[in-house]
Amino acid sequence: MQYRSPLATKSMATRSPMLAPPPGQITINPDQIHLVATKLPLVLPKHCRRRRLLLALACVPHGANDEGPNKSKPELQSLLEESLDDVVARDALPKPLSSNLPTSSVSDGSRLRVAFQGVRGAYSESAAQKAYPNCEAVPCDQFDTAFEAVERWLVERAVLPIENSLGGSIHRNYDLLLRHKLHIVGEVKYAVRHCLLANHGVKVEDLKRVLSHPQALAQCEHTLTKLGLVREAVDDTAGAAKHVALNKLQDTGAVASAVAARIYGLNILAEDIQDDCDNVTRFLMLAREPIIPGTDRLFKTTIVFSLEEGPGVLFKALAVFALRQINLTKIESRPLRKQPLRGSDDGNAGSPTYFDYLFYVDFEASMADQNAQNALRHLKEFATFLRVLGSYPVDTSMI
């Protein structure tokens, strides 16, 4: 099956005016950050001086010219002068987060801001609400944007999909976990129930094509094949619904949630069209600081490591957990980029033979557990690289 993805290689803004980020959505590149800065007072509670300062700082474009027009500068200057002591005292050192139940407010009482990828009505928004009830979910056009939003203090957390029970891993987010320095502070599982949406008056037999996120299209493979619809991949399910609605398309439907149907005024032609009723996406909760791992409930730890090439090295790496009765719940390998292919040792010098890999492993133990610490100390003896991405409570909720 071949997806037509006309939107896949261009930036969001140039793809289609319909799919450009809506007002209020954060898009992080130096130019757009400047635009966001001018809107800050509209989106922030007035009493929240510290966050205004941090946001203002985050919004100064890299290499901004002092003599150039920078409308936010006087505000930034006065905020800096007024609040610097306060900020230095309270925020100079990153503080580990408590591993108690996730809070939905920050210390000043305002709602926790949580970045998700997609537009309003995306499954990721519902997952963010499940992870942090009553939070202020902030839409981001790309996964990278959500990572950056947390790193630059624009938001407190990000909730991003990492794997789906039908479609498998979301590789992009594995790669971004390593490229950024955020910590995994929790996980949340969300039951994804797809609907086939179209404009009012459009029947199933009128449809020729269907738009959605590639994962959502993959999760509905059988149904869409049966209907003979051409698939087109877009950035998120709700964005597909929005596009169909705004363009009043008559031959195109969208695979998205019932929530997206309500928001964008579309008709639900079919419900539960995913290939399996147990369609669950696991999302990671990300923060600037790690949480203090506990042993009071079930914890999971996610690590990433690389190994020397050689017979049985991966076996040896996994044995450090098996030897200590630590259960592995997930293993994922990703290419180690910027690492040249290595030649074989059989005299055939220069012939690219080996790919280098990064291994991501989730294991069921807390980093507060001596057994887990011993396992990682053992692994470090022969791993060429090792990083703990987070130690966090397992989502044991009924989905």
Ligand SMILES: O=C(O)C(=O)C[C@]1(C(=O)O)C=C[C@@H](O)C=C1
């Ligand atoms: O497009 C959305 O609504 C999303 O939230 C993204 C996403 C994903 O990336 O996998 C999330 C859950 C579903 O599995 C389908 C799509």
